[in-house]
Amino acid sequence: QVQLVESGGGLVQAGGSLRLSCAASGRAFSAYTMGWFRQAPGKEREFVAAITWNGRSTDYADSAKGRFTILRDNAKNTMYLQMSSLKPEDTAVYYCAAGSLYSNRTPVTPVAYDYWGQGTQVTVSS
Numbered sequence: 001q002v003q004l005v006e007s008g009g010g011l012v013q014a015g016g017s018l019r020l021s022c023a024a025s026g027r028a029f030s031a032y033t034m035g036w037f038r039q040a041p042g043k044e045r046e047f048v049a050a051i052t053w054n055g056r057s058t059d060y061a062d063s064a065k066g067r068f069t070i071l072r073d074n075a076k077n078t079m080y081l082q083m084s085s086l087k088p089e090d091t092a093v094y095y096c097a098a099g100s101l102y103s104n105r106t107p108v109t110p111v112a113y114d115y116w117g118q119g120t121q122v123t124v125s126s
Contacts, residue, residue, distance in 0.1 A: 014088055017084040035048075035098075090121060098114060
């Protein structure tokens with residue numbers, strides 16, 4: 001299995017930027033489809049972005065398109081979520097997740113991911 005640890009969350013003003021990191025250990029990180037999800041208080045966990053094991057394909061939620069970028073560095077066993085033009089509605093706990101091995105798909109549902117980090121809080125003030 002793979003262990004995931006998120007970092008990089010914090011408090012930022014609307015319009016600002018943050019870069020989240022997801023550091024992986026354990027089984028070969030480079031083989032997994034990876035995703036970012038978020039969960040705001042009282043709401044269900046929702047898809048943000050995903051990237052295939054080789055980085056060749058990405059997918060974004062409509063709310064993230066044009067503002068967020070998902071990246072991975074397999075040599076460093078790390079995935080990133082670069083967020084810009086942040087809005088108060090982006091406030092949530094952000095989770096990284098590992099899904100299928102050597103898949104060319106980028107699932108948008110949490111059930112498609114087997115391993116999860118503990119989350120990092122992102123708060124955007126207005």
